[in-house]
Amino acid sequence: MIQRMEIADLNRILELERLCFSSPWSMDDFVYELNENPFGYYVVLREGNNIIAYLGLWMDEERAQITTIGVDPAHRGKGYAKALMEHMFDVCSSKGVRIYSLEVRISNQSAISLYKRFGFEQVGLRKAYYQDNHEDAYLMIKESEGNECVSVQ
Numbered sequence: 424m425i426q427r428m429e430i431a432d433l434n435r436i437l438e439l440e441r442l443c444f445s446s447p448w449s450m451d452d453f454v455y456e457l458n459e460n461p462f463g464y465y466v467v468l469r470e471g472n473n474i475i476a477y478l479g480l481w482m483d484e485e486r487a488q489i490t491t492i493g494v495d496p497a498h499r500g501k502g503y504a505k506a507l508m509e510h511m512f513d514v515c516s517s518k519g520v521r522i523y524s525l526e527v528r529i530s531n532q533s534a535i536s537l538y539k540r541f542g543f544e545q546v547g548l549r550k551a552y553y554q555d556n557h558e559d560a561y562l563m564i565k566e567s568e569g570n571e572c573v574s575v576q
């Protein structure tokens with residue numbers, strides 16, 4: 424089940440952040456996104472009561488930027504990221520979003536493969552984008568036409 428992320432979810436989200444990312448976001452980062460950022464849209468995916476994946480983005484008229492997606496390492500390779508991406512495209516297209524963008528570490532093959540699967544293309548390189556190890560990022564973009572169906576099988 425996919426639902427909007429709430430403040431009560433954040434202890435578990437921070438646990439997943441630490442499992443998923445070398446530079447995890449802080450509690451304050453998420454509280455800002457949930458309570459103050461008017462462009463923020465964050466969801467969690469639950470199996471029973473347990474949150475196993477989450478996704479965040481900023482939406483502004485016809486543009487959306489994916490800010491984060493993470494899946495519990497114990498539950499990877501089961502289609503949860505795909506489910507979150509499909510949910511995101513449904514929500515965004517219903518709100519008129521046409522252009523999707525994101526940055527991804529150039530070493531992150533699983534995420535790059537996920538994004539390419541959904542039609543994202545590498546359009547640029549941001550040198551030394553990540554502060555922890557100065558790794559480069561690919562800028563990836565997907566443009567969709569009007570009400571085109573963006574889900575994949």
Ligand SMILES: CC(C)(COP(=O)(O)OP(=O)(O)OC[C@H]1O[C@@H](n2cnc3c(N)ncnc32)[C@H](O)[C@@H]1OP(=O)(O)O)[C@@H](O)C(=O)NCCC(=O)NCCS
Nearest residue numbers: 443492493494499500501502503504505527533534536537
């Ligand atoms: C990237 C990530 C979100 C994928 O989550 P997941 O639930 O395992 O992915 P899914 O099972 O839904 O797989 C969807 C697609 O992702 C790609 N993918 C997922 N894991 C992969 C792997 N280990 N190697 C290559 N491609 C992979 C494939 O294209 C896959 O499609 P397929 O099943 O048709 O081959 C997960 O590995 C993760 O949380 N990584 C750490 C956090 C992260 O790097 N987030 C992205 C930041 S930009």
